[in-house]
Amino acid sequence: MRVAIFENDGKKSQKVSKELYQKLVDAHIPIDNDDPEIVITVGGDGTLLAAFRNYQDNLQNIRFVGVHTGHLGFYTDWRDDEIDDLVISLQSDNKQSINYPLLDVKVEYYDAEPEKFLALNESTLKRINNTMVTDVYIGDQLFEKFRGDGLCISTPTGSTAYNKSVGGAVIHPGLESLQMAEIASINNRVFRTLSSPVIVASNDWITLKPTQSGDFIFSVDQEIYHNKQIKMIKYRVAKERICFAKYRHNDFWKRVNEAFIGSDYED
Numbered sequence: 001m002r003v004a005i006f007e008n009d010g011k012k013s014q015k016v017s018k019e020l021y022q023k024l025v026d027a028h029i030p031i032d033n034d035d036p037e038i039v040i041t042v043g044g045d046g047t048l049l050a051a052f053r054n055y056q057d058n059l060q061n062i063r064f065v066g067v068h069t070g071h072l073g074f075y076t077d078w079r080d081d082e083i084d085d086l087v088i089s090l091q092s093d094n095k096q097s098i099n100y101p102l103l104d105v106k107v108e109y110y111d112a113e114p115e116k117f118l119a120l121n122e123s124t125l126k127r128i129n130n131t132m133v134t135d136v137y138i139g140d141q142l143f144e145k146f147r148g149d150g151l152c153i154s155t156p157t158g159s160t161a162y163n164k165s166v167g168g169a170v171i172h173p174g175l176e177s178l179q180m181a182e183i184a185s186i187n188n189r190v191f192r193t194l195s196s197p198v199i200v201a202s203n204d205w206i207t208l209k210p211t212q213s214g215d216f217i218f219s220v221d222q223e224i225y226h227n228k229q230i231k232m233i234k235y236r237v238a239k240e241r242i243c244f245a246k247y248r249h250n251d252f253w254k255r256v257n258e259a260f261i262g263s264d265y266e267d
């Protein structure tokens with residue numbers, strides 16, 4: 001089993017990553033950052049997002065493991081003081097895994113070739129200085145004309161990230177779906193949107209057709225693209241999935257409780 005270590009620039013992450021490297025060497029576990037079967041991230045959920053982007057062309061061969069150097073995150077099952085236990089789990093690895101849905105993003109431009117992206121958390125389309133106006137289709141049906149700051153389309157695992165900040169629902173990652181949440185929609189007697197998040201099933205898709213071009217901010221997870229001449233964006237549940245090595249059971253709702261409520265939670 002070949003293992004890669006992917007850490008962020010933080011001092012603590014660098015230190016933990018060095019320790020982990022040495023423990024893997026001592027345990028005779030091969031380290032291969034170019035062609036790994038397991039990618040261990042050291043940092044936070046943001047670090048896992050960066051590793052996902054780095055290795056997304058080889059998702060079918062990779063399982064991810066997240067080590068958090070702060071609080072436990074949504075993609076990180078291990079704390080930095082547990083790397084001895086993690087190495088033991090790697091030694092007794094029997095390919096146990098769990099996988100989650102991703103977001104397939106296809107963009108057409110007025111002035112460039114189409115592009116395809118994969119998102120682990122979400123993709124957003126925003127216009128900050130002026131109102132963003134876009135037709136929103138669900139499947140082939142025109143659903144609404146959105147006016148406001150923007151729209152956030154997220155995966156179930158991304159539902160606890162940006163989506164939650166803009167009033168979206170938290171979705172259990174076992175549900176293969178995608179969610180569209182509004183960012184500051186304009187609603188009055190003239191303009192109307194649904195004004196609540198929409199969750200669509202895996203056989204459906206959402207298309208945005210902005211009615212003006214230019215000065216958009218388009219994002220895919222951590223990547224942000226400015227001033228793209230966007231003609232259309234089609235979102236659907238991707239064929240690809242992200243796979244995590246599952247060495248221990250971390251209950252999703254317990255994680256949500258710990259992250260956002262912090263009260264004692266009975267298993």
Ligand code: NAP
Pocket residue numbers: 043044045046047049073074121122157158159160161162163165221222
């Ligand atoms: P960042 O601005 O440095 O951090 C964003 C925060 O979101 C971090 O605390 C990160 O956790 C957390 N996070 C990332 N994925 C999460 C998930 N699936 N569930 C719950 N929390 C999550 O940005 P970043 O670390 O590069 O991450 C990019 C992400 O930031 C985007 O995908 C987007 O979801 C999020 N974001 C949120 C807002 C907002 O809430 N208003 C605005 C822009 C972007 P860690 O501390 O563990 O890394």
